[in-house]
Amino acid sequence: xxxxxxxxxxxALRKHIEGEGLFFDLWLLAEVTEFRRYPSGHCYFTxxxxxxxxxxxxxxxxxxxxxxxxxxxxxxxxHGRVGFYENRGEVQFVVDQMIPxxxxxxxxxxxxxxxxxxxxxxxxxxxxxxxxxxxxxxxIVTSPQAAALQDxxxxxxxRYPLAEVLLSPCLVQGELAPASIVAALRRVYLExxxxxxxxxxxxxxxNLAAFNDEQVVRTLAISPVPVITGVGHQTDxxxxxxxxxxxxxxxxxxxxxxxxxxTELHQRVQELRARATAAIQxxxxxxxxxxxQQMISLQxxxxxxxxxxxxxxxxxxxxxxxxxxxxxxxxxxxRLQGLQARLIALSPQATLARGYAIAQRADGQVVTDPAHxxxxxxxxxxxxxxxxxxxxxxxxx
Amino acid sequence: MSEPNAVEQYETLLAELxxxxxxxxxxxxxxxxxxxxxxxxxxxAAACQQLLDAAExxxxxxxxx
Numbered sequence: 486x487x488x489x490x491x492x493x494x495x496x497a498l499r500k501h502i503e504g505e506g507l508f509f510d511l512w513l514l515a516e517v518t519e520f521r522r523y524p525s526g527h528c529y530f531t532x533x534x535x536x537x538x539x540x541x542x543x544x545x546x547x548x549x550x551x552x553x554x555x556x557x558x559x560x561x562x563x564h565g566r567v568g569f570y571e572n573r574g575e576v577q578f579v580v581d582q583m584i585p586x587x588x589x590x591x592x593x594x595x596x597x598x599x600x601x602x603x604x605x606x607x608x609x610x611x612x613x614x615x616x617x618x619x620x621x622x623x624x625i626v627t628s629p630q631a632a633a634l635q636d637x638x639x640x641x642x643x644r645y646p647l648a649e650v651l652l653s654p655c656l657v658q659g660e661l662a663p664a665s666i667v668a669a670l671r672r673v674y675l676e677x678x679x680x681x682x683x684x685x686x687x688x689x690x691x692n693l694a695a696f697n698d699e700q701v702v703r704t705l706a707i708s709p710v711p712v713i714t715g716v717g718h719q720t721d722x723x724x725x726x727x728x729x730x731x732x733x734x735x736x737x738x739x740x741x742x743x744x745x746x747x748t749e750l751h752q753r754v755q756e757l758r759a760r761a762t763a764a765i766q767x768x769x770x771x772x773x774x775x776x777x778q779q780m781i782s783l784q785x786x787x788x789x790x791x792x793x794x795x796x797x798x799x800x801x802x803x804x805x806x807x808x809x810x811x812x813x814x815x816x817x818x819x820r821l822q823g824l825q826a827r828l829i830a831l832s833p834q835a836t837l838a839r840g841y842a843i844a845q846r847a848d849g850q851v852v853t854d855p856a857h858x859x860x861x862x863x864x865x866x867x868x869x870x871x872x873x874x875x876x877x878x879x880x881x882x
Numbered sequence: 883m884s885e886p887n888a889v890e891q892y893e894t895l896l897a898e899l900x901x902x903x904x905x906x907x908x909x910x911x912x913x914x915x916x917x918x919x920x921x922x923x924x925x926x927a928a929a930c931q932q933l934l935d936a937a938e939x940x941x942x943x944x945x946x947x
C-alpha cells in the first residue's frame with residue numbers, strides 16, 4: 486500500500502480537473518453571494534442557484550475590465566473555467582467576464598442577431614475586400630473627443646502624412662450612439678474616401694452595445710469602400726468587427742493596418758533610383774565595350790596593314806615576273822645556239838673545211854665555169870687555211 | 883475636384899520613375915537618350931523624396947449636424 490500526501494492528492498486532482506479541458510469556456514447563470522473584494526484587487530464570492538453553490542474567484546485583471554462589480558443577491562451570467570485550489574482542496578469557478586443576468590437577455594439577443602447575420606452571409610470571408618495600398622483619403626468615424634482619435638491621428642502623422650483625413654464625428658456610447666454612428670457612416674460614404682476606420686477606445690466603460698447594433702452592422706456591411714474596425718481593447722469582439730473587411734484590436738492598430746509607413750515609400754523611391762543608376766552604368770559599360778571592339782577592328786583595318794599587303798602582292802608579282810623572264814631567257818639562249826649551229830653549217834667556211842675551194846679572178850669575181858677563164862689567167866683559190874695563187878692552163882669540158 | 887493630393891502626386895511621380903527605370907533597363911536607347919532619361923529619373927526621385935519630406939497630414943471634420 487502506498488499512502489498519498491494531501492499535497493500529492495490535491496495536485497493530482499488539480500491536474501485532473503484542469504487538464505481535461507472539459508470545464509473551459511463556460512457560461513454560468515447564477516446568483517452572487519458572499520462577494521468580497523480584497524485590497525489586492527482580487528474578488529472572491531460564491532455562485533449559487535436554488536440547490537447548489539460553487540466558490541468563485543475574479544482576478545484583479547478581469548475585475549478591472551468589468552463595467553461594474555456585482556452585488557450580493559444579483560443574478561449574473563459569469564463566463565470562465567473550473568479550477569482547483571490545491572491549498573484548500575477546493576473546486577472554484579475562475580471568472581473572466583461577468584454581466585448582469587438582466588443583460589443575459591441582451592446577450593441572448595446578441596447571439597441570436599449574430600447567428601442571423603452570419604446566416605445572411607454578412608460575416609463571410611468572401612465579402613472581405615483588400616485594403617488600398619496607398620489610401621488617399623481616409624474616413625474616420627469616431628467621437629471627436631476620444632483619445633482614440635488622437636491615437637489614430639498621431640499614428641497617421643508619423644507613418645503616412647501624405648493622406649487626407651475626413652473625420653465623421655459620432656457618439657460612441659449611450660442610447661443615441663447607434664443612430665449617430667449610422668448617420669456618420671452614411672455621411673462619410675458620400676465623400677470620396679477610399680477607406681473607412683470605425684473606432685472607439687476601450688476607455689473605462691465597456692459599454693460597446695452600439696457596436697453590436699443591427700443597424701450599425703448593416704450600415705457597415707454596405708460600405709462602398711473597405712472598412713477597418715478598431716473598437717475597444719483586444720479582448721472585445723463586437724459584431725462590427727465580424728462584418729468589417731479588416732478587424733484591428735485597437736484604434737491605433739487600425740491606423741497601422743490602414744497605411745504603409747513613409748519609410749516604405751522612401752524605400753520604393755530609393756530602390757527605383759538604384760535601379761536607374763545600375764541601368765545607366767550598365768549602359769555606359771556596354772558602350773565602353775563597343776568602343777574597344779571598334780578600336781580593335783580599326784587597328785585591324787589600318788591603311789598601313791593594307792599597304793603591307795599590297796606590297797606583298799607586288800613582291801609576289803615581281804618574283805613571278807622574274808621567274809618568267811629568266812625562263813624566257815634560257816629558252817632564247819637555247820634557240821640562239823641552235824641557230825648558230827645552223828648558221829655555221831651553212832657558211833662556206835665549213836665547205837672549205839671539207840676540202841673545197843673557191844676560185845676567184847683578180848677582180849674578185851667568183852669563177853664557177855671554166856669557160857669564163859683564159860688560159861694563163863691568174864686566179865685566187867680560197868682554201869680553208871688561206872689563199873693560193875694559181876694559173877689556169879686549159880679547160881676540160 | 884481639387885488639386886491632386888500628396889498620395890496622387892507621389893503615385894504619379896513614382897509611376898513615371900518606374901517607367902523611366904524600365905526604359906533604361908530594357909530600352910535599346912542611344913546613349914545620349916539614356917543619359918537624358920537617367921537625369922529625368924534622378925529629378926523624379928528627388929521630387930518624390932521632397933514630397934514625402936514635406937507631407938503633412940490634412941484633417942477635415944465633416945459637419946454631421
